[in-house]
Amino acid sequence: MRSIQFGYKLNKHGYRMSKREVYEQKTEAILQPIVEANNFELVDVEYIKEGSTWYLRAYIDKKGGITIDDCEIVSRALSEKLDEDDFINEAYILEVSSPGLGRPLKKDKDFERNIGEEVEIKLYRAIDKQKEFTGILKSYNKEQVVIEQEDGKEMSFDKSSIALVRLAFDF
Helix, strand or coil: CCCCCCCCCECCCCCECCHHHHHHHHHHHHHHHHHHHCCCEEEEEEEEEECCEEEEEEEEECCCCCCHHHHHHHHHHHHHHHHHHCCCCCCEEEEEECCCCCCECCCHHHHHHCCCCEEEEEEEEEECCEEEEEEEEEEECCCEEEEECCCCCEEEEEHHHEEEEEECCCC
């Protein structure tokens, strides 16, 4: 039996995409050439509601870090393209920024770049009454992330159980 989808976009898991996913995907497609033309890296795009306000956020990076001028260049170019395409129905605030110190690792390239770095992992559900773990990122694949803790013990986590992976930082 074959199912037919009428005008719906499907995500990588074969499910109908939410409005948020569609907006993020379209924005990423518009943004990628702008970022590449300026020798930056596109880290993430998110469309999120905080209180009663919608935000379209783009996170960019480059070796040596992003400046305010870099954000302004990308913001102006992206804003122009978004005005031309006009695919977002709600009023929103556009923000372009650096991913910051607590940068989440989401894409394969994020994990690859940070092998050997200290990361924090937050889980949806506790393991032995603990939801947060810190260690050196040893490896990753589509299903799992492996860290080595301070005591030398390796721990493996299913990606589906991870709420957040980000670089650890000490103050």
